Amino acid sequence: MELREPLRRAILEAAVRIDPAAANVEVIIQETPEDLPGDYGTPVAFALARLLRRSPLEIADQLAATIQLPPRFVRVEASKAYLNFFVDPASFLIGVLYDPLKFEETGHRVIVEHSSVNPNKELHVGHLRNVVLGDTMARLGRWLGYRIEVQNYIDDTGRQAAEALFAAAHFGLPRDDSKYDHWLGELYVYLHQELANPERRSELEPGIRAVMHQLEAGERRSEIEQVVRAQLQTCADLGADYDLLVWESDIVSGGLLRRSLELLQASPRCHFAAEGKYAGCLVLETEQVLPGLEDPTLVLVRSDGTATYIAKDIALQFWKFGLLDGFRYQIFGEQPSGRPLYTTAPQGEPAGFGHAAEVINVVDDRQSYPQAVVRAALELVGYPMEAAQSHHLAYGPVLLEGQTISGRKGITISIDEVIEEAVRRAGELLSSKRLANPDHLARQIGIGALRFSMLRAEPARRVDFRWDSALSLQGDAAPYLQYAAVRAAAVIRRAEEAGLSIYNAEFLLLGEAEVTVAKVINRLADIAMAAWRERAPHLLAQYALDLANSFNIYYNHRDPYGIPDTRVLATVGGQGEARLELIKKVHTTLSEVLSLLGIEVPQEM
């Protein structure tokens, strides 16, 4: 329910009435800290004191006397120089409980690119963070009414993919029954052990080269597809899905690269180097745009005529904003979620992908520089608005028990393995309970716990993956949220069985305890918008904890004699019915937030 704006306007009107010079003052509204009087407050008197050169206490008193309270507020009080407002519990609760909280579809087109894992081996816990962050942003964006297109970039011409395919053919191991990406990954790692020996390296190198050429020509795409399908299975297990796979080779074959280079060459910073270190290369001079490089000259096209990855990244970003076109598309398959998945394909048909107004690239923070180059390139070719809407959601690395992940040193854990263990641990905890569907529940809990562990901290922070904390089933973790939702559902079910009806609800019998919960419920819209704006999904995760916590506190509340005083059942005069309405709102709000986080709400636990 929109509550701040009316209050802000009322405060501003009162201020202007006191002194017209106050017209431009910034009015900040916040919830009052616990144990202090009032529900919402503002420190606006401080700002006015400076502006009007008068005492803030005096101004606060005068504002309190002057202000015309907006609906749902009954009282205002100056406390020190703060102005504190008191809501009327009944009308405030009705306002919060029956606010539909629906964001209008805006048509604002946003591309969220995430995952983008090299197609040469299985996903590990480092990728886990990427997938979960990206998927959560996509869910949030959709909920906010934006038209979200989720893309996954497939680097099918890179050396890593070539090495994996080479290894698979060269070492000729029979295909076992493990998942294809795991099988391939093992051969890839084995190849790297061989490559450590310089003699072996020179023996094997030509074969790898040959595969790279084949990949560039698009000849072995079906093998890459097989890896991608195996990898996508893992993402689906995590609850992530996509709209479009973008293949690197299609950027070249579709002419996007060529067109973007033409655009770039209009800029004086982009030119062919005729001589010197970069003779024969098309280069971009970045020193004016971006500091921090030892050598600010960036190669876009090598002297052998092939493009560097950054050139393709720039082309892709140009395409995302509709500066150029050239892709063709076809269906790739249907995902477990039901969403169809498309892919770029040379033999496909044109379709309406791209043309975004905003782009979010979920990429780890080691790539901050290239991401900045991509943004700067938009500016260089005359698209400053697009540059401003070009976002990099940068996240820190995932460590494994304090160590840097390294496939070659064997310091790595696959997501598939982690999911299995998470589900196993959840199942163990359930074994003592009588449940209708323990296996399904164990998955919901295990995967929820995993996702939450990747979401709870700020993206910029590096996270240390430890089994005990990542899979923690107690404390500030997903099961706490799920439990609160299940508990709320149980209360609702019991109350309905008892025949409580909304028509008997008497909101005048509700008070401070209910208002406290409702205030938390009412934060969601602001939190969701901030999480989107700041690209900070952890705000949602933290909010979910706040909401579940405030409900649990309410549920367990006792009067000074130790008697539960917030019960739904065993009350009279419509109080229980009104409380039930609050609990229903807690349940829908919590379910909403959990679905944004990609955490399922179990039927039982």
Place this chain on the structure above:
RNA sequence: GCACCCGUAGCUCAGUUGGAUAGAGCGUCUGACUACGGAUCAGAAGGCCAGGGGUUCGAAUCCUCUCGGGUGCACCA
């Protein structure tokens, strides 16, 4: 060397655009009608918000310097 990120309780983390007394979880200690579902709740202990200087009525938050940790700076991706 240059550039970017991080530093808050023993540990892992929160802290809306600068606002009132810096909050959780884990761990430690003590409790809660034998339950509208105890995977919960109440309480105790635990802080020079890395350190110095500055701006401000007000700083964990902004500026600056220092220290500690991480990352980036290829005709790789």
